[in-house]
Amino acid sequence: MAPDTNTIDAFVKLGKYLTDFCDKCYSNDPEVNQELKEIIARAGHHNGWFTEDNILFSLKQWGDLLTEENIKDWLDNYSFNKDSEPKTVGIIMAGNIPLVGFHDFLSVLLSGNKVLAKLSSNDKVLLPYLSNYLIEQEPSLADKIEFVDEKLENFDAVIATGSNNTSRYFEYYFGKKPNIIRKNRNSLAVLTGKESEEELKALGEDIFRYYGLGCRNVSKIFVPKNYDFDALFNALFHYKDIINQHKYANNYDYNKAVYLMSEFKILDNGFLILKEDEALTSPISALFYSFYDDESSLREKLQEMDEQIQCVVSGAAKENEVNFGDTQKPSLSDYADGVDTMEFLLNL
The missing domain is CATH 3.40.309.10 (Aldehyde Dehydrogenase; Chain A, domain 2)
Structure with missing residues (x-):
């Protein structure tokens, strides 16, 4: 499986959409997309830590990252096997900051695999909205993205992010499958x-x-x-x-x-x-x-x-x-816990 150009294009369009939205928000442009404004408000009602300022900051970082140049520079570091079959990758997402699981979501889809995501109860609003936008740009993604509320089933590998305590639970349940299990850092x-x-x-x-x-x-x-x-x-x-x-x-x-x-x-x-x-x-x-x-x-x-x-x-x-001030501005190749998620996914 090689990186699908249509999927890349969908993420590039999402990046532009987010950048335009944030620019209009920061300049109080009355033409700003009201639907996404309402989604941000809903996310904030759902989780009091998710203020509009912090959600906009997260969206702006992703808008800046999701350019064609950035994505291709990142993917150029990897060898893609055109003949390999797509795998279903379970992602158990944390909810401590807005869209904290988006990098895993992006990596699974750009590696040619399918997402089976269990959202954190603290961050259930933002990612499904962005997923729907991606599917509007590239309808074939509808078959590659699934969100579940119950426990994960029928997956080939798992990426789970949690605490030192939950990692023991994850290792017990998912240890027999290829996995990345993240702990406190x-x-x-x-x-x-x-x-x-x-x-x-x-x-x-x-x-x-x-x-x-x-x-x-x-x-x-x-x-x-x-x-x-x-x-x-x-x-x-x-x-x-x-x-x-x-x-x-x-x-x-x-x-x-x-x-x-x-x-x-x-x-x-x-x-x-x-x-x-x-x-x-x-x-x-x-x-x-x-x-x-x-x-x-x-x-x-x-x-x-x-x-x-x-x-x-x-x-x-x-x-x-x-550098000072840059911790919350990671690049696409800055992997959580220093584990190369893309390399893991391409070797499934």
Whole structure:
């Protein structure tokens, strides 16, 4: 099976549709597509974390990625076997951020296989709408996309995204089939104290986008001994309005109360709590930090923790690292957990 040009064209049209829609939304153009506006509102009613701003951000990223040039550059890295039969691939999607399962959906269809998707209860609205748009552009996709509410059946392989707990359940049920099973991952930033205000402000995007719910969100920072947190707090003040989102505010109030009652030492600016903690996973509204002595030892330590880390943010942005502000802008070849989904699908 080779990449189907009609399927590629459908995704390219979807990309243009999303880009045009987002441009009109951001410019308050009255000609904006009201149907998709209503879908976004429905998704937000269904899940209070899915604000219009965050959904538009997700749609804009996909609009930017789904160009003919980007898709062909990505697919050119792979060998497609024209004679292989399409397989049915079950996708169990997470629902922590809008359209978090879209890359798997895209990969399965562009690899020439069929999607059998179980949506998260937190994100049931957006992907079916985009699927219907794709089918309007390329009717043959109707036979290649199916959404199910019950358990997955009659599939040849599975891609499942969840937590460390659900991964055990996934391995029990799906272990006998070819699979990609994803667990908890976190992202972190390495600061040197020499960052510019612009870089620290961009780091705020990595921390606060999607309220910190994504595995690509920075939940932990490593800072040198005697680091001055004032510069960081000053730069992050740009994001102070996040506290106006009631779900975020509830988490902030709760976590602050717990830390104060436990007499933990915290730094607090009214919308973000900084706490010294060895853990990589911080709760919503909190950012954990640890001190390091020298950067080379820290890099070795991070290498040992590789299986727990989704991405590392730094100003140097060494190989496999991400620049400040870019964690939520992965390319088509940035695979979750570093597992090449397309390669997996082509080898079924």
